Amino acid sequence: MVKTRFAPSPTGHLHVGGARTALFSYYYAKRHGGTFVLRIEDTDFARSKKEYEDEILKSLKWLGVHWDEGPYKQSERQEQYRAAAQKLLNSGNAYKCYLTTEELEKMRAEAQAKTGQPRIRSPWRDRKPGASEEGKPFALRFRYPDVGQTVVQDGILGDVTFENSEGDDLIILRSDGTPTYQLSVVVDDLDMKITHVIRGDDHLNNTPKQLLMIKALGGTPPQYAHCPMILGPDKAKLSKRHGAVSVYMYAEEGFLPEALRNALIRLGWSHGDQELFSDEELKQLFSLEACGKSPSVFDVQKLSWINGEYLKQKSPQEFVSFVKESASLDLSSMLQEEGSKKLLETVQRSAHKAKDVPPLLSWYLGEVKVDPVCQEKILKETQKEWIVTVVSEFEKQVWNPDSAVEIFKNVATQYSLKMPQVAKAVRVLLTGNLQSPDMAIVVGALGKEKVLKRLRQFTA
Numbered sequence: 462m463v464k465t466r467f468a469p470s471p472t473g474h475l476h477v478g479g480a481r482t483a484l485f486s487y488y489y490a491k492r493h494g495g496t497f498v499l500r501i502e503d504t505d506f507a508r509s510k511k512e513y514e515d516e517i518l519k520s521l522k523w524l525g526v527h528w529d530e531g532p533y534k535q536s537e538r539q540e541q542y543r544a545a546a547q548k549l550l551n552s553g554n555a556y557k558c559y560l561t562t563e564e565l566e567k568m569r570a571e572a573q574a575k576t577g578q579p580r581i582r583s584p585w586r587d588r589k590p591g592a593s594e595e596g597k598p599f600a601l602r603f604r605y606p607d608v609g610q611t612v613v614q615d616g617i618l619g620d621v622t623f624e625n626s627e628g629d630d631l632i633i634l635r636s637d638g639t640p641t642y643q644l645s646v647v648v649d650d651l652d653m654k655i656t657h658v659i660r661g662d663d664h665l666n667n668t669p670k671q672l673l674m675i676k677a678l679g680g681t682p683p684q685y686a687h688c689p690m691i692l693g694p695d696k697a698k699l700s701k702r703h704g705a706v707s708v709y710m711y712a713e714e715g716f717l718p719e720a721l722r723n724a725l726i727r728l729g730w731s732h733g734d735q736e737l738f739s740d741e742e743l744k745q746l747f748s749l750e751a752c753g754k755s756p757s758v759f760d761v762q763k764l765s766w767i768n769g770e771y772l773k774q775k776s777p778q779e780f781v782s783f784v785k786e787s788a789s790l791d792l793s794s795m796l797q798e799e800g801s802k803k804l805l806e807t808v809q810r811s812a813h814k815a816k817d818v819p820p821l822l823s824w825y826l827g828e829v830k831v832d833p834v835c836q837e838k839i840l841k842e843t844q845k846e847w848i849v850t851v852v853s854e855f856e857k858q859v860w861n862p863d864s865a866v867e868i869f870k871n872v873a874t875q876y877s878l879k880m881p882q883v884a885k886a887v888r889v890l891l892t893g894n895l896q897s898p899d900m901a902i903v904v905g906a907l908g909k910e911k912v913l914k915r916l917r918q919f920t921a
């Protein structure tokens with residue numbers, strides 16, 4: 462039975478990298494009919510914050526990552542960690558180290574000068590504490606093997622070999638009695654019967670330590686898989702500069718969870734050249750074998766494209782609800798009437814995210830604000846009598862938005878102009894710029910009264 466976990470530390474927002482790890486772990490479990498566990502690693506009491514924890518849970522729920530067990534919290538499992546530390550002490554796999562901070566720093570500096578590495582073996586490794594140590598503070602260190610190798614059989618990277626002689630006698634219990642990350646993670650993965658640990662490759666160096674501790678505790682190690690890192694489009698390590706902010710910010714920007722989920726799952730995983738995957742498909746297709754060994758690139762442009770594709774798939778009603786929720790803009794009245802419904806459909810096709818919608822519709826929802834460039838290049842050249850004629854042509858005919866282009870042609874011929882000269886002028890007068898939808902759609906959405914009113918404002 463497959464059991465995976467996502468183990469965020471609540472010391473910051475849930476970022477793109479963490480969310481990718483969560484999705485890989487989640488879909489791996491779902492693909493194999495397994496269980497997905499959420500564990501909050503809040504052992505760093507000074508940096509862990511409740512608000513980050515809440516935001517991580519909220520972001521995961523929004524993304525559609527549903528945990529079957531947990532959230533467990535490491536702060537509530539301190540007894541289990543201390544018991545494991547005691548077990549390692551009893552079996553001789555850990556020892557009490559009475560080095561003071563000053564002694565430690567001195568030894569590290571000496572080791573650095575001698576070997577170029579700050580790595581030390583505490584003298585307490587082979588020394589029994591005597592009467593003078595009675596009551597003095599000590600840290601508990603794991604006795605790292607001196608010889609041999611530890612091989613991480615990684616599900617993505619393949620075998621990675623570590624020399625044991627390069628390992629540190631790492632601290633598992635601090636002198637104040639609190640357990641460290643390395644101990645807690647090992648105890649939790651064992652107690653929670655995790656079968657697959659999928660995480661970022663920044664943890665690869667921790668894995669030999671964790672494997673050795675698991676062995677010393679007599680446990681069966683999970684299978685590890687480390688995901689290569691995520692870069693920005695410029696191939697530098699992904700950072701805020703690339704727009705890689707908290708996952709929840711994407712929700713607030715008006716991205717759809719399915720779009721972000723889709724963009725993230727493709728960071729290192731692929732299935733042929735398919736780009737869009739539904740939740741159901743991912744539950745059937747995701748595999749570690751199809752994960753690449755090289756870094757992947759997160760590109761907000763691509764996310765926008767994906768989001769646009771998902772927006773197109775929504776029904777008009779769904780699109781309206783999404784825009785209301787994400788951009789606080791209620792467009793439900795646009796569904797009532799044929800002309801505005803058509804406009805809404807073109808906006809749905811061209812918007813990449815909810816926040817794109819208000820500016821695309823500002824001319825329709827409010828007053829026309831003429832773009833200064835259009836004012837200079839188009840309206841300055843436009844003669845009032847052309848527009849007066851357009852108005853009278855519109856008035857003459859039975860109201861039919863599709864005849865707009867016909868009218869522009871007639872007026873252009875009458876004044877020996879090119880048709881676009883008339884059409885562009887009318888477009889600017891009705892919408893304020895030249896980036897608006899097809900003329901028949903603009904005219905149809907505004908309706909006769911508004912069209913004539915906007916044109917007459919120019920000729921008055």
Ligand code: GLU
Nearest residue numbers: 468469470502646660664
């Ligand atoms: N708490 C660790 C982190 O947020 C993850 C530990 C793990 O996945 O083993 O980086």
